[in-house]
Amino acid sequence: xxxxxxxxxxxxxxxxxxxxxxxxxxxxxxxxxxxxxxxxxxxxxxxxxxxxxxxxxxxxxxxxxxxxxxxxxxxxxxxxxxxxxxxxxxxxxxxxxxxxxxxxxxxxxxxxxxxxxxxxxxxxxxxxxxxxxxxxxxxxxxxxxxxxxxxxxxxxxxxxxxxxxxxxxxxxxxxxxxxxxxxxxxxxxxxxxxxxxxxxxxxxxxxxxxxxxxxxxxxxxxxxxxxxxxxxxxxxxxxxxxxxxxxxxxxxxxxxxxxxxxxxxxxxxxxxxxxxxxxxxxxxxxxxxxxxxxxxxxxxxxxxxxxxxxxxxxxxxxxxxxxxxxxxxxxxxxxxxxxxxxxxxxxxxxxxxxxxxxxxxxxxxxxxxxxxxxxxxxxxxxxxxxxxxxxxxxxxxxxxxxxxxxxxxxxxxxxxxxxxxxxxxxxxxxxxxxxxxxxxxxxxxxxxxxxxxxxxxxxxxxxxxxxxxxxxxxxxxxxxxxxxxxxxxxxxxxxxxxxxxxxxxxxxxxxxxxxxxxxxxxxxxxxxxxxxxxxxxxxxxxxxxxxxxxxxxxxxxxxxxxxxxxxxxxxxxxxxxxxxxxxxxxxxxxxxxxxxxxxxxxxxxxxxxxxxxxxxxxxxxxxxxxxxxxxxxxxxxxxxxxxxxxxxxxxxxxxxxxxxxxxxxxxxxxxxxxxxxxxxxxxxxxxxxxxxxxxxxxxxxxxxxxxxxxxxxxxxxxxxxxxxxxxxxxxxxxxxxxxxxxxxxxxxxxxxxxxxxx
Amino acid sequence: xxxxxxxxxxxxxxxxxxxxxxxxxxxxxxxxxxxxxxxxxxxxxxxxxxxxxxxxxxxxxxxxxxxxxxxxxxxxxxxxxxxxxxxxxxxxxxxxxxxxxxxxxxxxxxxxxxxxxxxxxxxxxxxxxxxxxxxxxxxxxxxxxxxxxxxxxxxxxxxxxxxxxxxxxxxxxxxxxxxx
Numbered sequence: 001x002x003x004x005x006x007x008x009x010x011x012x013x014x015x016x017x018x019x020x021x022x023x024x025x026x027x028x029x030x031x032x033x034x035x036x037x038x039x040x041x042x043x044x045x046x047x048x049x050x051x052x053x054x055x056x057x058x059x060x061x062x063x064x065x066x067x068x069x070x071x072x073x074x075x076x077x078x079x080x081x082x083x084x085x086x087x088x089x090x091x092x093x094x095x096x097x098x099x100x101x102x103x104x105x106x107x108x109x110x111x112x113x114x115x116x117x118x119x120x121x122x123x124x125x126x127x128x129x130x131x132x133x134x135x136x137x138x139x140x141x142x143x144x145x146x147x148x149x150x151x152x153x154x155x156x157x158x159x160x161x162x163x164x165x166x167x168x169x170x171x172x173x174x175x176x177x178x179x180x181x182x183x184x185x186x187x188x189x190x191x192x193x194x195x196x197x198x199x200x201x202x203x204x205x206x207x208x209x210x211x212x213x214x215x216x217x218x219x220x221x222x223x224x225x226x227x228x229x230x231x232x233x234x235x236x237x238x239x240x241x242x243x244x245x246x247x248x249x250x251x252x253x254x255x256x257x258x259x260x261x262x263x264x265x266x267x268x269x270x271x272x273x274x275x276x277x278x279x280x281x282x283x284x285x286x287x288x289x290x291x292x293x294x295x296x297x298x299x300x301x302x303x304x305x306x307x308x309x310x311x312x313x314x315x316x317x318x319x320x321x322x323x324x325x326x327x328x329x330x331x332x333x334x335x336x337x338x339x340x341x342x343x344x345x346x347x348x349x350x351x352x353x354x355x356x357x358x359x360x361x362x363x364x365x366x367x368x369x370x371x372x373x374x375x376x377x378x379x380x381x382x383x384x385x386x387x388x389x390x391x392x393x394x395x396x397x398x399x400x401x402x403x404x405x406x407x408x409x410x411x412x413x414x415x416x417x418x419x420x421x422x423x424x425x426x427x428x429x430x431x432x433x434x435x436x437x438x439x440x441x442x443x444x445x446x447x448x449x450x451x452x453x454x455x456x457x458x459x460x461x462x463x464x465x466x467x468x469x470x471x472x473x474x475x476x477x478x479x480x481x482x483x484x485x486x487x488x489x490x491x492x493x494x495x496x497x498x499x500x501x502x503x504x505x506x507x508x509x510x511x512x513x514x515x516x517x518x519x520x521x522x523x524x525x526x527x528x529x530x531x532x533x534x535x536x537x538x539x540x541x542x543x544x545x546x547x548x549x550x551x552x553x554x555x556x557x558x559x560x561x562x563x564x565x566x567x568x569x570x571x572x573x574x575x576x577x578x579x580x581x582x583x584x585x586x587x588x589x590x591x592x593x594x595x596x597x598x599x600x601x602x603x604x605x606x607x608x609x610x611x612x613x614x615x616x617x618x619x620x621x622x623x624x625x626x627x628x629x630x631x632x633x634x635x636x637x638x639x640x641x642x643x644x645x646x647x648x649x650x651x652x653x654x655x656x657x658x659x660x661x662x663x664x665x666x667x668x669x670x671x672x673x674x675x676x677x678x679x680x681x682x683x684x685x686x687x688x689x690x691x692x693x694x695x696x697x698x699x700x701x702x703x704x705x706x707x708x709x710x711x712x713x714x715x716x717x718x719x720x721x722x723x724x725x726x727x728x729x730x731x732x733x734x735x736x737x738x739x740x741x742x743x744x745x746x747x748x749x750x751x752x753x754x755x756x757x758x
Numbered sequence: 759x760x761x762x763x764x765x766x767x768x769x770x771x772x773x774x775x776x777x778x779x780x781x782x783x784x785x786x787x788x789x790x791x792x793x794x795x796x797x798x799x800x801x802x803x804x805x806x807x808x809x810x811x812x813x814x815x816x817x818x819x820x821x822x823x824x825x826x827x828x829x830x831x832x833x834x835x836x837x838x839x840x841x842x843x844x845x846x847x848x849x850x851x852x853x854x855x856x857x858x859x860x861x862x863x864x865x866x867x868x869x870x871x872x873x874x875x876x877x878x879x880x881x882x883x884x885x886x887x888x889x890x891x892x893x894x895x896x897x898x899x900x901x902x903x904x905x906x907x908x909x910x911x912x913x914x915x916x917x918x919x920x921x922x923x924x925x926x927x928x929x930x931x932x933x934x935x936x937x938x
Binding site: 015017020021023024025033118207210211212258261262290291490688689692 | 782790791795796797798799801802803804806807809836837838840841846850853854855857859860861862863864865866869887888891892894895896897898899900901902903904905
């Protein structure tokens, strides 16, 4: 590396191909899915067949008689290696294996170990569990007042201050209640020209990463290595160390590339069971879920949102009341944070003086729900942007103009009291309108097939406060290695981080080696989630690179090099150490400022380090005879700050929109009395190439996040925000019916049309 | 747990191989566990997602549903063979150029299916691309870039005929006819 190479600039903002591109097209990329260790046993899980029951007896005799079965493990065995085997990021409510009772269909009850996975699977099916059924509750609104109680007592983890008041609370299914009060909502409703009230629902869906959850735990002597497809290696280490009562330095967590994550692989999922099994048999144990098992492991919250607005005759929104119920399933996972963080923005990106928000995380007897690309926000945008169009129609106002009139502008206080900064909502809305040609006439369809257009916009706070740390090593030959715990699950983080390091050090991004997360070598990172990495880890990488740059300059000075001399870095090391030897290490750590919301009012002057803004415009065709909806055109526009890698950012937006298109039109976990009827790709259809809109477009508006690294901010979730309401709004524009519940199936549209024509 | 293992002999990525397999083992398991080939991956386990796609006698199959015993006497090609001599296949080059993947887990399946498509139809229409790739799922939603990559690969193969292998593949149209 010469100084000429170091002088190169423009690494940030360049569409560098993914650093791992060749490995991915040749099939050589490393996934934990591929890993096999010598002497490894395979684990298969016996799962609950009932939604809520006491376990009377577990009969393992027939399973144990299968030749090749090495060990059958139940909760009692787990307790011999882990004294208090309950885990979770918000509540310590989830048992490693069900203990005493089961709380959802598919809950792990026992595990079988064998050297042959087929033998383990066969034996797991032969375990007979005798259940005493308990009353169960499945609906998030019913569960608030139901006599069926999922957990006898709440067990907050102590990690989050705002959950402490829930400690040991009994006879409730409410795992978090977040309240926000701003202005005088009641008075504004009393004085309003118009009051609109609607209720919207979303369905439970699953992330379906194509690489299902997998972990290999390898406990040897007094140390433990966990190879796992996690999005949160540091959290897994901390939580496993807590469960074992070990110091963190005896627990090593490493990942590789992930075959998709989308929030499914945050916090502890399969790791705790794999660790317990490995401790019990003193061998490496591989626990790999099937696609079907993933549906019982984690999902996206179903929700009910009651929204009420006071509006003046000329369309100014003066008050809004929001009641949001998130169906968290049987274990809290990160649901309480979903309810709180999304609660900040439940009133939408509008400047409303009087706001009342109540956001609830509710336990039910469904499989657990957690984070899925948007942390509760797509559920909110679905409701408030459908509501916005209903208001516009009722008042005879243009939906775009109504939004423009009420939109939060920079400098205005958002519902929490946090002042909007670097939030280009106006630009996003304007570009949507321009791209779709909102003011232009368009083909309204003919005969039984009608066309319509819809628009929607949403926003989201980041997950704060969270920490990222990174280190950068410059080797004696001048080459550069970046150690950071951000997990590349397809979002291109390794490439983006290489670009940020390269920009700071004056290198080519392609020359930076990025080490995949391994807690033995990569410093702490809160997790790859919530669109936080480019901002938080981006800053940490920048700071580490700046420190390395400063140390290089000091080395140059020390070795008598005149500033500006075109001398290779390797020569600096040679002068100092007399040979190719030595290392320069720069480190960086970053945590943004944050102020917790006031417990009574939910208000805070600093709810988030940055806002993500995402808008969508859709043009649809509705077949009035069948109810079938075809999306002809889907435009996604976002404020992502200044993109580090424009092409990858656009692909993120489009990819997120396609995922949300599935949640809008196709996907639904279909339950009957807590029994999931469609946990497979044969019955649960995700978007394929034939489900694409005829045209799908993405645009990032010209914007800068001044507090971000090189003007950047997060974008992984943004493309999901507004897709669902844009499509529902377009359907109403086409055929005059309003769908208030996802997914928008042909059947739902057909019945809505039948209702109108009656 | 099943019938006695049997020995199967087949061509794998151009080399004659043999393996002793239990009758219930799928081809993807044998490729992985007996031959250390990880490009084909089991994901949905039902032949719905295409992550486990390999070519058997020139034709793309879901190796999670294809019993290894049936590979006896067949010519099996996995994604690892495409760049065996160090040079990427034009389809692989085009996937990189078009940024046609995110997490990459489904990518080998799409690459092999796209290769079969271009071997049969050198200049496919959008509809033909969607038809051929309708059995491959990409949860990251890289479909627009994948379509662009297939078109780019078609152009590159036509511009440089030496990159178009002569290996004959069985037209997919046969499936449609056989399937009625």
